Amino acid sequence: MSAPGRLVLVGTPIGNLEDMSPRASAALAEADVVACEDTRRTGRLLQRFGVRAPSLRVVNEHTEADATVALLARLAAGDTVALVSDAGMPAISDPGERLVAAAVEAGYPVEVVPGPSACLGALVLSGLPTGRFVFEGFLPRKGSGRVERLAEVASERRTVVLYEAPHRVARTLADLIGVCGEQRRVVLARELTKLHEEVFRGTLAEAAARIEETEPRGEFVIVLDGAPAAEEATDDDVLGALDRYRAAGASTRDAVADVAHDLGVARRRVYELANRPPERADPVRPSGRSDSEEDR
Numbered sequence: 001m002s003a004p005g006r007l008v009l010v011g012t013p014i015g016n017l018e019d020m021s022p023r024a025s026a027a028l029a030e031a032d033v034v035a036c037e038d039t040r041r042t043g044r045l046l047q048r049f050g051v052r053a054p055s056l057r058v059v060n061e062h063t064e065a066d067a068t069v070a071l072l073a074r075l076a077a078g079d080t081v082a083l084v085s086d087a088g089m090p091a092i093s094d095p096g097e098r099l100v101a102a103a104v105e106a107g108y109p110v111e112v113v114p115g116p117s118a119c120l121g122a123l124v125l126s127g128l129p130t131g132r133f134v135f136e137g138f139l140p141r142k143g144s145g146r147v148e149r150l151a152e153v154a155s156e157r158r159t160v161v162l163y164e165a166p167h168r169v170a171r172t173l174a175d176l177i178g179v180c181g182e183q184r185r186v187v188l189a190r191e192l193t194k195l196h197e198e199v200f201r202g203t204l205a206e207a208a209a210r211i212e213e214t215e216p217r218g219e220f221v222i223v224l225d226g227a228p229a230a231e232e233a234t235d236d237d238v239l240g241a242l243d244r245y246r247a248a249g250a251s252t253r254d255a256v257a258d259v260a261h262d263l264g265v266a267r268r269r270v271y272e273l274a275n276r277p278p279e280r281a282d283p284v285r286p287s288g289r290s291d292s293e294e295d296r
């Protein structure tokens with residue numbers, strides 16, 4: 001029986017061809033078919049590294065569904081399928097996710113030959129916390145999807161990594177200022193691994209000013225510091241907010257829900273405070289007897 005087919009995800013350079021690993025070249029040379037976004041671009045890469053061109057198959061956002069069916073047939077025939085994108089890691093803001101999911105679902109082995117990715121490159125040189133981070137890729141371009149995602153990004157406590165096209169960087173920085181304020185720290189990583197690599201570190205306001213004064217060219221990653229921890233609301237904050245909602249006519253049930261949401265505290269805590277009996281003043285003691293006498 002022939003060996004089962006396997007899918008190999010191969011990372012390729014994001015600008016500097018010296019970053020192509022020997023293992024990546026070998027994986028492409030061994031593959032029966034290389035799935036890629038652009039046959040001319042990948043053809044040049046293969047030529048540069050002396051890899052005899054196996055068959056190339058286009059997988060892009062328009063063809064991924066059909067290509068997945070065709071590539072699963074190759075896996076079923078026992079072929080080794082390598083997947084690359086134009087640059088960096090496939091399936092990271094690039095085609096591949098659907099093919100990988102289908103291969104996993106069908107039970108084929110999936111391997112990775114890791115390579116550069118602009119996300120991790122920008123994150124590690126940003127100087128911002130790397131212990132926990134989220135990758136957001138490209139924000140939705142417009143509409144409610146963009147508004148909602150911006151709100152999520154603004155309240156995210158972990159470092160956020162965003163991709164952006166050069167002609168949209170100014171717009172995105174302006175929108176980030178709108179939701180995060182001017183002072184949030186940000187890093188713009190431009191043209192990583194290339195001749196004109198540049199890293200700008202500052203506040204959102206400073207980054208926006210910088211982009212305004214220099215025409216943004218090349219490829220950009222925006223790395224945004226996480227939102228500062230909100231200060232825990234005190235009991236007085238909660239009681240004050242409850243009073244305001246009740247004074248405006250809200251039922252206790254609605255006031256509890258609204259206050260819990262507004263102050264980001266547990267509904268149970270708000271409920272207990274809402275139902276706490278009011279504190280009474282100390283009862284007046286009969287004159288002539290001290291506490292100590294009473295206690296004796």
Ligand code: SAM
Nearest residue numbers: 014088089092093117118163164191192219220
């Ligand atoms: N798959 C790629 C990866 O692993 O990074 C990302 C592909 S995505 C279509 C292209 C975006 O990645 C660009 O718009 C830019 O935000 C970012 N990018 C790619 N190469 C870059 C580089 N050399 N410097 C900075 N950003 C880069």
